[in-house]
Amino acid sequence: MEMESEIERGHSKTDLINESKGGLGCCGWFIVVISAFFNILIFPISIFMSIKIVKEYERAVIFRLGRITARKAKGPGIFFVIPCTDSFIKVDLRTISFDIPPQEILTKDSVTISVDGVVYFRVSDPIASVANITDADYSTRLLAQTTLRNVLGTKNLSEVLSDRESISLSMQTTLDEATDSWGIKVERVEIKDVKLPQQLQRAMAAEAEASREARARVIAAEGEMNASRALKEASLVIAESPSALQLRYLQTLSTIAAERNSTIIFPLPIDMMSHFMSKK
Numbered sequence: 001m002e003m004e005s006e007i008e009r010g011h012s013k014t015d016l017i018n019e020s021k022g023g024l025g026c027c028g029w030f031i032v033v034i035s036a037f038f039n040i041l042i043f044p045i046s047i048f049m050s051i052k053i054v055k056e057y058e059r060a061v062i063f064r065l066g067r068i069t070a071r072k073a074k075g076p077g078i079f080f081v082i083p084c085t086d087s088f089i090k091v092d093l094r095t096i097s098f099d100i101p102p103q104e105i106l107t108k109d110s111v112t113i114s115v116d117g118v119v120y121f122r123v124s125d126p127i128a129s130v131a132n133i134t135d136a137d138y139s140t141r142l143l144a145q146t147t148l149r150n151v152l153g154t155k156n157l158s159e160v161l162s163d164r165e166s167i168s169l170s171m172q173t174t175l176d177e178a179t180d181s182w183g184i185k186v187e188r189v190e191i192k193d194v195k196l197p198q199q200l201q202r203a204m205a206a207e208a209e210a211s212r213e214a215r216a217r218v219i220a221a222e223g224e225m226n227a228s229r230a231l232k233e234a235s236l237v238i239a240e241s242p243s244a245l246q247l248r249y250l251q252t253l254s255t256i257a258a259e260r261n262s263t264i265i266f267p268l269p270i271d272m273m274s275h276f277m278s279k280k
Helices: 002-020 025-041 043-050 126-131 136-152 157-162 164-178 198-240 242-258 270-279
Strands: 051-054 058-064 077-080 086-092 096-106 112-123 184-195
Touching: 025 043, 043 051, 051 058, 058 126, 086 126, 096 136, 096 184, 112 136, 112 157, 112 164, 136 164, 136 184, 157 164, 164 184
Parallel strands: none
Antiparallel strands: 051 077, 058 086, 096 112, 112 184
């Protein structure tokens, strides 16, 4: 099925070109011969009118008495035309980029947003871009705007904000299929910016702040629980080893002395305290 659709697109692209490939007719060939004869007569002057040059990134589509002369565009370099009967149109093959103006779009979940983007495209078939469409560049720009609205209209706000890559690929595929008969190749589509209403921005900011506060409280509670468990384990260790409490007293004394306090507390030795504790 895909092969058949590609063949149908190829036929539709070349229908208008094949029609223009018909013969010039007796009258047409007579005019061409007469024009060529006069060019030979005024050869030193006509040579400057016959030689044309196109650059490396350009191609020339030649019309002879209104009909396209060849299935392939001329260029790059030098080519010849017959004055009075031949005319040509230059086509730029370089990649062109343009910005999609901000579009007011209603998403699937009924949220109005403003979205803009950028499209990169180039001419892949110079003859089709001239014969099948009046202005390929302008038509591609209009189609990109409508495609952006159509694609984003089927998405929720969360999908628009988080899944821009798939949206860009979907737009590129849609644009490429639509412009294939115009001789245009869409290379890349990117979503630049998504602007939300002020009320929605404030609501989302409040929701995010509440979520952060909730997480902070949970983390603080977990920290308190872990600290209480550590204190319990430390108390059990000190209870098993009385000398550990004396070492803790000495460590506290060292800490107080380092802070240059005017008052220093000397803890009593454990041996003296144990006598009174045992009496109790």
